[in-house]
Every structure is written in structure tokens, then in C-alpha cells.
Amino acid sequence: MLSLKYPVLAVIALSIGTVNAIIGDATWYTPNGDYGACGAPLQNSDYIVALASNQYAGGARCWKHISASYRGNFVNATVGDLCPGCRNNQIDLSSTAFKKLAHLDIGLLHHVTWYYYD
């Protein structure tokens, strides 16, 4: 019997074939050419994603690729940064990447499905 020990953990990890999909919020930021936590400068025009600290895993996920979808829109982005203020499963996308999912004015998206594809 599944006990709801961690209700905050909205981890609905579905299985799509062998890929583990994660569902969480998405936000956006502008790296502005600054160095990301992965150690390279990041441009606003790059398709970059910053991960919450437990998923960033001390840099273990740096330069992996994620694929995210929201209401029929899709984007791929490369892990280049840590998002210290993100909740578990939240992705903080570069503005360019976020725009593939929704208008920047929306700012915060719920129920974005994403997964690592490498």
C-alpha cells in the first residue's frame, strides 16, 4: 500500500517505454552570458535548463539533455546550471527554451512533462 509520506513530492514518474517522465513546474530566466553552475557561460539564446538541487546532483547531470512538453509544445534543452530556488522536479529554462513551450508572460507553467534523453 502506497503511503503518502511525501505529499509535497508531486513526482508522478510515469513510464513511457523505458524513459522516466517527470512532471513539474517550469519557469524561465536569463543567464545573460554568466557562468552557469556547470562551469560554462550561458547565453539567453541557448537552449539551457537549470535543475533543482537534488536533480542537479552536484553537477552529475551537467550537459545531459532533457526533453520537455507542455500542451502539445516541445523543447529540448541542455543542463547547464543549478536552480537553487527550484522545487524538486521544477525546471528553470533559458528564455529561448521556455518560449518553445509558452509565452514568457505566463512565467510559470504547471504540469510540464520532462525527461532526460541521454
Ligand SMILES: *[C@@H]1O[C@H](CO)[C@@H](O)[C@H](O)[C@H]1NC(C)=O
Ligand atoms: C529532442 O531530441 C530528441 C533526441 O535527439 C529528438 O528525437 C527530438 O526530435 C528533439 N525534439 C525537439 C523538439 O527538438
